[in-house]
Amino acid sequence: MIVHIALILAVALAGGLFLLLTGRRQRDQQRTRLDVNRELYEQRKLELVQEREDGLLTQNAFERANNELDKRFVTENTELEQLHDEQVGRNIWLPAVLVVVLTVVLYSLFGSWTLQRQADEAIQALPELGKKVLTNDSAQTTREELETFALGLRQRLAGEPNDAVAWLVYARSMTALGQLEQAIEAYKKSLSMEPNRIGTLLSYAQLLLQTGDEEMMPEAATMLRRVLEQEPNNQEGLSLLGFVAFQRGDWEQAITAWELLLQQIPESDERYQPVATAVADARERLEATELELTVTVDISEERMADVPEGATLFVYVRAADGPGMPAAVVRQPVSEFPVTVTLSDANAMLPDYRLSQLNQWQVMARISADEQIDAAEGDLDAVPLIIDPATTTVRLVIK
Numbered sequence: 001m002i003v004h005i006a007l008i009l010a011v012a013l014a015g016g017l018f019l020l021l022t023g024r025r026q027r028d029q030q031r032t033r034l035d036v037n038r039e040l041y042e043q044r045k046l047e048l049v050q051e052r053e054d055g056l057l058t059q060n061a062f063e064r065a066n067n068e069l070d071k072r073f074v075t076e077n078t079e080l081e082q083l084h085d086e087q088v089g090r091n092i093w094l095p096a097v098l099v100v101v102l103t104v105v106l107y108s109l110f111g112s113w114t115l116q117r118q119a120d121e122a123i124q125a126l127p128e129l130g131k132k133v134l135t136n137d138s139a140q141t142t143r144e145e146l147e148t149f150a151l152g153l154r155q156r157l158a159g160e161p162n163d164a165v166a167w168l169v170y171a172r173s174m175t176a177l178g179q180l181e182q183a184i185e186a187y188k189k190s191l192s193m194e195p196n197r198i199g200t201l202l203s204y205a206q207l208l209l210q211t212g213d214e215e216m217m218p219e220a221a222t223m224l225r226r227v228l229e230q231e232p233n234n235q236e237g238l239s240l241l242g243f244v245a246f247q248r249g250d251w252e253q254a255i256t257a258w259e260l261l262l263q264q265i266p267e268s269d270e271r272y273q274p275v276a277t278a279v280a281d282a283r284e285r286l287e288a289t290e291l292e293l294t295v296t297v298d299i300s301e302e303r304m305a306d307v308p309e310g311a312t313l314f315v316y317v318r319a320a321d322g323p324g325m326p327a328a329v330v331r332q333p334v335s336e337f338p339v340t341v342t343l344s345d346a347n348a349m350l351p352d353y354r355l356s357q358l359n360q361w362q363v364m365a366r367i368s369a370d371e372q373i374d375a376a377e378g379d380l381d382a383v384p385l386i387i388d389p390a391t392t393t394v395r396l397v398i399k
Helices: 002-053 059-134 143-159 164-176 180-193 198-210 214-230 235-247 251-262 272-289
Strands: 293-299 312-319 328-333 339-343 361-368 385-387 393-398
Touching: 143 164, 164 180, 164 198, 180 198, 198 214, 198 235, 214 235, 235 251, 235 272, 251 272, 293 312, 293 361, 312 339, 328 339, 361 393, 385 393
Parallel strands: 293 393
Antiparallel strands: 293 339, 312 328, 312 361, 361 385
């Protein structure tokens, strides 16, 4: 391959040298013609001066002849330069095109030949590399060997596209090489032929989770449910399903999956403690989501007259010492007082900022004339209270 590249470079360099020498020769020819023209011009200048001094030309005749000589010199030089440009175009464009075409042809021939040779070598090496790769001897398999194995396998699949196991192996190879898009396509091809193969479903689910893309989570969950429909006690399936549920905030499903897994592994197993810790974490989060706060809002008789017509009541909770954004909020038209509302994670403004995540709650109420929760002139605010999350009821008064 190195010899081929060197040959192509040599052709390109030789062509460039030819064009350089051709251009230089033509420039030398142009300089010769221009030099002769200049010598004739300067000689005639001297003759005009001598004729004036000898009295053969008057001053006016001398000036007219001198101007005419200047004009003719400029015109002739311009014509020579234009003629040179046309000759350069005619003489150089054909060799230039030939050099480019020859280089492209050589690259195409040798490049295609090299790729085909690599593909043939990969197919020949496939059986031996397959033994090495499929034994999961990753410590002994280099990236170059894995790439050769994947290339050979791809060549085989081109001729035998209905081999579900081969597509599975190819997908795992692409995953190991970091080619996730190609791996996903290969898993889909394998599953289209054998949709219920446990190993393929699990490997595909792992890859979808490996991408870190939340949009892939539902499909990963679907793959894992198909695994557990066939093998309800599949340990890897339960572990991954618990992880997917935890990532999606489905604490109950995460607890269920991981507790089923704990029933199958002994406490001495190195996996037991991490799973038990994950179950405890999911249970705490589940209990936190069940927190509710009942807030009663009243208003003093003195301020009742200040309530604008069509006003809106906001009752909300935010962090006591954190950002001003509410973690939970209830909005409703102002009606008769007192008003009682219930706040929980269901009233969160953002999915990743909820009531259950706060260590302390600052409970607030506001009557707004412009239907906006942000403070503005004319708003009526209750005196805020800071409470612990264990509190279940609180009363606010707008004074």
